[in-house]
Amino acid sequence: MTDEYQDKRKHGRVRLLLEARWQGLSGKHEARVYDLGLGGCYIESSGQVTDGERIVFQVQTPDGRWLILHGEIAHQQPGMGFGLRFLPLAPPTEQQLAEIIRNAEGVGT
DSSP: OOHHHHHHHOOOOOEHHHHEEEETTTTTEEEEEEEEEEEEEEEEEOSOTTTTOEEEEEEEESSSSSEEEEEEEEETTTTEEEEEEEEOOHHHHHHHHHHHHHHHHHHOO
């Protein structure tokens, strides 16, 4: 990812590995989330997306629950994955994400 995308972020991200599944114009896909923040994430997937496309995806939390999120493709690396900017989060969803992020940050300390 280029520095241009990092500079545009309003929220920091943490590195962690979470199972995910998503659905977009190209169908349903299995994937992995490799970094996560309150503003978005990077999803490793061979599924095809287009910049600006909106997708629905689920991420499996460390405790095994599935969290449903909605986002818009910010950038892509065809055959590898894509950066996703979250659409506005409901307060409970934002709280769950914040907890996952806090716990992931605590692992490295």
